Amino acid sequence: MSFITKPKVAHPQLPRNELNLTVRDYEGAMSTLCAGCGHDSITGAIMQAAFELAIPPYRMAKLSGIGCSSKTPAYFASASHGFNTVHGRMPSVATGANAANPDLYYIGVSGDGDTLSIGLGQFLHAVRRNLNMLYLIENNGVYGLTKGQFSASADVGSRAKKGETNQQPPIDPALTLLATGATFIARSFSGDREQLVPLIKAGLTHRGFAVIDVISPCVTFNDHEGSTKSYEFTRKHAMTAIYADFVPPAREIRAQYAAGEAMPVQMHDGSQIVLRKADGAYDPTDRVAAFEYIQTHQKAGEIVTGLLYIDETKPDMHELANTPPGPLASLPFAKVCPGNKTLASIQSRLR
Amino acid sequence: MQPTDTRNPDYFHKVVDCQWACPAHTDVPGYIRLIAQGQYTEAFLLNRQSNVFPGILGRVCDRPCEPACRRGRVEDKPVAICRLKRVAADLADDYTDRLPKAPAQKNGKRVACVGAGPASLTVANDLLPLGYEVVIFEGLQVPGGLMRSNIPSFRLPAEVLDREIDDIVGMGAELKTGHRIQSMKLLLAEGFDAIFVGTGAPKGKELKLPGRYDDAARVHIGIDWLEAVAFEHIKAIGEKVLIIGVGNTAMDCCRTSLRLGAKSVKVMARKPRQFFKASVWELDDAEEEQVEIVINRSPKAFVTEGGKLRGMLFDVMEYDVDASGRITAERILGEEMLPADDIIVAVGQENAFPWVERDLGIEFDKWDVPKIGEKTFESTRPGVFFGGDSAFGPKNIIWAVEHGHQAAISIHKHCQGEAVADRLPDGMNLQTSKMGMHEWAYSNNYNSAERRLMPHVGLKERFQKLNIEVELGFTAEQFAEEVERCLNCDVQTVFTDKLCIECDACIDICPVDCLTMTPSGTEEELRGRLTAPAPNISQDLFVSGPLPQTGRVMVKDEDLCVHCGLCAERCPTAAWDMQKFTLLHPHASDEARQPR
């Protein structure tokens, strides 16, 4: 939180994207979060990714629930659409919006409380529908907005600022998503922008429900010694299993990869993600193996990060429901309202 | 890169671009803030500490600070630093009892200053309060040097000059006007403890071309002619005037001609505009008065008819200029004769020391200029010092002032029997500007106002008399806006690496993207991978020590920082702080305060 807003003055030689926009054109209102909150850094990563993908801001729709994390859509892309739902209910509103207009980039920003505590039910059903959106969990292990109670992602043994220790087992979003059939599962850290930005770009291009569980330290209530979601703890225990390099459509893969190390994945829109294995033993297309890998490392006290699982082949909600292409609003009137005769024939089928 | 050593005062000093560029290192942001607070007298006195003549310099300073000003890089126009100095001088209350005073008890040392220009006056200003007796010898009837004899009164009113000279002479200098020193030998024989030569560069360069002396009364040497006008020996000029040369003297000559009755004035330049020596604002002011500046004309001959000047013959030139702006070839395309009733030659000035005998141990180099210590201003004869235009050729007032300050230190050391070269280094103070959670001791918000334009006396009115000051000074509304354009470059971003938790807050909030956390590397390589391009190598990179959690370094490109303090506001651990930097640039009084 600051008293003056970020001045409009900018570096005169800032890079511009294909839309002739600079990253500053993806800014939003001034953040009111605590200084140093991991969520603000994720906001920065989202702006960078949207800038690099040259997404017109008005083609983005930002959705969130309640929490410090859920406040952040206000802090990027002012010139886009947005909806701030009640606590844990963002997936259903996102579903409705996406049903009406499949052509926007949907970005859901939520917290570990909003997603895994009050919102778990809605969340898992969005996974099942394979709703085409990017869903970010800004995971700090606490309810930041309500002053730091443990959330459903708090680890057993993690100590709160006031001293008490968490006893209940955590819900691990990655493992839960693997179990429920999600098609894009990633984990990252707000303090690792180099890993996070390509993941966001990949998630935005994935056709289907892309979730990134981003460890995002709460500087105010969960960044002390004894916390397992602090900056220092995360930096000590995170290990990257796999890097995801994003290659835009019609662009050649230019980076050099050692033989057998790189694995290109063709995305639906023509772009590619090159998965680069940090650990040769990891296979991000094998659901069962991924589950085991994450769990084994978890036991060893390691937080596995990177693009943990991807499946580009599964149909998304619109394909499953066989809806017409494009926004409903663009359908011709005759199609939306086919007239009395058609109505009569439908009704006769129901008699 | 090695971590930056911010204990060296030069590092933060360089960040204050204006102060670094000012030869006297005036605390510009300091006085601008005082003006913003309505403390005009304090602003004046802060100026005076470094530049001695705020009212004069607030009008006619060469202002090297302005092209250097950071605001000019962030947007296109620098802060009107010079004009704000004038505001301080114009609005200051009576400050007489706050000036330094000479002690009643003298220290028994006598110093002679030759010439009463800004260099000598500064020497007197610095030495009188230390108890020295200072005698100033001036060949003319009035003190001030070229500020009096050459800078026209429509740019610098006599009252302003009088007041600021009186402030110094009033401390008890013995001013002997109409007293030209004819022999250094005789002066040495008078037994002064030290002699300072501040005689300027008094010789106007000649243009030795055919016909020069055929009608010598109508061909003038710029600086001599301006002096003759200033002392009312010349009161008129012909209708058609040609000025040869396009430096600042030429600008004063053309504008003065217009006030003495010239109807058509042309300034003749040998080269295209980008090679002009005159300051941009002097050119603008002349062109506003309908002076025509003609380029690519190389003077060839004075044209006379029956002993009467008719005009001047020029070669019409053409130049090839390469990408770096250098002339690679020149051609003569033809000839042109331009009519003139008077021609003023303004092609430069030179030093001349006919009165300094060459057998006194004062060595001269092959250009016949004295050999002088670069920092000490001492000649090869101990006890004899040179400063101002007489030291290294014609410069400007503010350089003369700084030479005076440095020479005063040397004179003091010489008189006290200390080694003149053994001087106090620059020092600094840093003090946090934090006043509260989101409060700073300066106005940190960026004000997007554009540079204010100086109002001028109307184009008709100003020519009625020679001494009508053209610039009216900023109105209260104007300077209230202009002060807010200053970026407070002296409020420094100070970083403590061991406190940083690498949360990215500062990186994201910086409006001009000057921060990066990255593995260290060589400077050249680092510049290639910062958050935003950092092509301006004249501005430093700050590089921290290794950060505790990842071992990366914090890099700051100083080039475009607007000192908004947002990095410090957003930092959860106060690893960034905004600290007011005060430069301690020693003067003679500081040397005198040193325990011996």
Ligand SMILES: Cc1cc2nc3c(=O)[nH]c(=O)nc-3n(C[C@H](O)[C@H](O)[C@H](O)COP(=O)(O)OP(=O)(O)OC[C@H]3O[C@@H](n4cnc5c(N)ncnc54)[C@H](O)[C@@H]3O)c2cc1C
């Ligand atoms: C036309 C013109 C316009 C200028 N405009 C500007 C401007 O706008 N801004 C700016 O910053 N600078 C300007 N300058 C330059 C500036 O005036 C000089 O750089 C500055 O005055 C030098 O100061 P000084 O003390 O070294 O010597 P000077 O100012 O030259 O003073 C030397 C004094 O010594 C006296 N003297 C010389 N020989 C003897 C002797 N033997 N005995 C006794 N007295 C002697 C001279 O009469 C003179 O009064 C201008 C110069 C000219 C010619």
Ligand SMILES: Cc1ncc(C[n+]2csc(CCOP(=O)(O)OP(=O)(O)O)c2C)c(N)n1
């Ligand atoms: C229906 C409902 N129940 C409870 C609350 C109170 N509440 C507000 S935010 C929040 C938790 C948010 O936690 P999280 O999603 O992790 O966000 P964070 O603040 O940690 O980013 C709760 C319980 C609410 N606003 N609405």
Ligand code: SF4
């Ligand atoms: S309380 Fe925690 S989560 Fe909320 S803004 Fe502050 S640091 Fe961020």
Ligand code: SF4
């Ligand atoms: S912005 Fe102010 S402090 Fe900075 S260089 Fe310009 S005048 Fe000096």
Ligand code: SF4
């Ligand atoms: S805001 Fe402070 S703690 Fe965070 S990265 Fe910047 S200096 Fe480090």
Ligand SMILES: [Mg+2]
């Ligand atoms: Mg939370």
